[in-house]
Amino acid sequence: xxxxxxxxxxxxxxxxxxxxxxxxxxxxxxxxxxxxxxxxxxxxxxxxxxxxxxxxxxxxxxxxxxxxxxxxxxxxxxxxxxxxxxxxxxxxxxxxxxxxxxxxxxxxxxxxxxxxxxxxxxxxxxxxxxxxxxxxxxxxxxxxxxxxxxxxxxxxxxxxxxxxxxxxxxxxxxxxxxxxxxxxxxxxxxxxxxxxxxxxxxxxxxxxxxxxxxxxxxxxxxxxxxxxxxx
Amino acid sequence: xxxxxxxxxxxxxxxxxxxxxxxxxxxxxxxxxxxxxxxxxxxxxxxxxxxxxxxxxxxxxxxxxxxxxxxxxxxxxxxxxxxxxxxxxxxxxxxxxxxxxxxxxxxxxxxxxxxxxxxxxxxxxxxxxxxxxxxxxxxxxxxxxxxxxxxxxxxxxxxxxxxxxxxxxxxxxxxxxxxxxxxxxxxxxxxxxxxxxxxxxxxxxxxxxxxxxxxxxxxxxxxxxxxxxxxxxxxxxxxxxxxxxxxxxxxxxxxxxxxxxxxxxxxxxxxxxxxxxxxx
Numbered sequence: 001x002x003x004x005x006x007x008x009x010x011x012x013x014x015x016x017x018x019x020x021x022x023x024x025x026x027x028x029x030x031x032x033x034x035x036x037x038x039x040x041x042x043x044x045x046x047x048x049x050x051x052x053x054x055x056x057x058x059x060x061x062x063x064x065x066x067x068x069x070x071x072x073x074x075x076x077x078x079x080x081x082x083x084x085x086x087x088x089x090x091x092x093x094x095x096x097x098x099x100x101x102x103x104x105x106x107x108x109x110x111x112x113x114x115x116x117x118x119x120x121x122x123x124x125x126x127x128x129x130x131x132x133x134x135x136x137x138x139x140x141x142x143x144x145x146x147x148x149x150x151x152x153x154x155x156x157x158x159x160x161x162x163x164x165x166x167x168x169x170x171x172x173x174x175x176x177x178x179x180x181x182x183x184x185x186x187x188x189x190x191x192x193x194x195x196x197x198x199x200x201x202x203x204x205x206x207x208x209x210x211x212x213x214x215x216x217x218x219x220x221x222x223x224x225x226x227x228x229x230x231x
Numbered sequence: 232x233x234x235x236x237x238x239x240x241x242x243x244x245x246x247x248x249x250x251x252x253x254x255x256x257x258x259x260x261x262x263x264x265x266x267x268x269x270x271x272x273x274x275x276x277x278x279x280x281x282x283x284x285x286x287x288x289x290x291x292x293x294x295x296x297x298x299x300x301x302x303x304x305x306x307x308x309x310x311x312x313x314x315x316x317x318x319x320x321x322x323x324x325x326x327x328x329x330x331x332x333x334x335x336x337x338x339x340x341x342x343x344x345x346x347x348x349x350x351x352x353x354x355x356x357x358x359x360x361x362x363x364x365x366x367x368x369x370x371x372x373x374x375x376x377x378x379x380x381x382x383x384x385x386x387x388x389x390x391x392x393x394x395x396x397x398x399x400x401x402x403x404x405x406x407x408x409x410x411x412x413x414x415x416x417x418x419x420x421x422x423x424x425x426x427x428x429x430x431x432x433x434x435x436x437x438x439x440x441x442x443x444x445x446x447x448x449x450x451x452x453x454x455x456x457x458x459x460x461x462x463x464x465x466x467x468x469x470x471x472x473x474x475x476x477x478x479x480x481x482x483x484x485x486x487x488x489x490x491x492x493x494x495x496x497x498x499x500x501x502x503x504x505x506x507x508x509x510x511x
Binding site for chain 2: 007117172174
């Protein structure tokens with residue numbers, strides 16, 4: 001399996017993170033996206049006429065959409081991540097995968113504008129990203145009232161991994177996450193998953209390193225809390 | 232804010248390889264500039280199409296919005312055979328251009344920001360090093376800097392104690408020299424060229440001259456982009472936004488000697504665009 005990859009791309013990071021969480025083996029083939037614009041080279045356009053990265057190849061299979069890559073990796077390594085317990089859960093996952101495209105074209109484009117001289121009207125991009133972030137905040141907040149935090153149910157799915165990178169990197173595009181407490185708790189849960197890997201701009205949880213002496217178990221605290229106590 | 236003595240200094244405004252016929256608009260010390268190809272040669276104009284002096288060196292287009300008081304600084308290693316010259320490309324940061332340089336001069340943050348690459352806990356000690364202003368060339372130099380690094384460069388395998396020298400050769404340009412893992416007797420050259428757009432916004436153009444025959448050019452570019460973008464969010468959150476040149480706002484420690492020398496040198500030369508001069 002070869003991932004045509006760029007270290008600063010949130011969409012490539014989606015796939016790297018999913019593979020790391022699943023323990024899937026993958027070879028990274030770096031693409032000189034910036035400043036070299038190699039994603040628009042004849043070789044890369046032959047692989048993906050849309051001129052986007054990442055691209056994932058596995059034998060004769062070529063995938064050009066990062067959410068399709070998440071599905072492929074999850075189905076092959078641990079189908080629990082697909083979130084197919086019920087028809088409703090399955091549809092919810094599909095809906096968040098589509099939503100993640102809105103994050104790419106708003107928060108992702110704002111970041112590319114602010115960091116790498118990317119194109120676009122920054123005010124329009126930030127307004128669209130803010131609407132998406134508010135929608136996500138409301139949804140996670142509703143999940144928390146049900147005693148959960150992940151987008152499609154009681155455990156993380158490919159929906160969470162699809163949305164996480166562009167949300168976590170939103171401050172790079174001038175979109176601070178201070179107004180979104182539920183989003184920040186959700187990000188913390190994702191960063192605490194076994195096998196989590198970082199990318200530039202997304203740091204690991206230093207505070208979760210082993211400390212001398214007893215440490216409160218934050219997962220324990222979450223799962224044992226009775227949601228009715230808040231009512 | 233008056234631009235002062237910084238008006239007469241040299242600044243990078245783009246990659247030579249990235250200049251086009253149609254050109255690109257940018258800013259330099261708050262003044263609108265345009266970078267374009269004029270008969271196949273890169274040219275830069277300021278406000279009212281005022282032509283600005285141009286130098287083509289170290290992969291970048293250089294210009295000066297005023298009257299250059301001295302030639303563009305020399306990096307002799309750029310001409311040494313066997314080195315790979317790496318144009319890393321731009322990264323825009325919402326911070327003072329002086330803060331971008333100051334962060335580059337700091338070693339103590341390596342284990343915490345570039346964890347497991349340029350530093351790692353518990354190897355956090357910055358040992359004693361020497362800092363001075365070389366009067367003959369009017370540059371800040373830090374020498375005999377040593378730091379333990381788990382992966383000092385793309386070509387490094389396993390942890391090594393890396394030797395460093397730092398040099399500030401212009402108000403927004405710094406060059407660091409570090410042990411070259413494949414050529415232990417030589418220094419790898421890593422430069423940070425900063426284009427001050429405004430006092431709180433800059434385009435950073437890292438550039439390198441390395442001994443490394445194995446890594447692909449893309450790998451070398453990505454390694455440096457990885458390192459710099461790890462710094463970016465830290466830089467955008469530093470307060471106050473302007474770099475304080477007077478004591479009181481920030482308390483330096485021994486590890487910050489280079490930063491202290493840099494600030495003194497800026498103040499002495501009147502390089503205050505992006506700086507704050509009020510004592511707390």
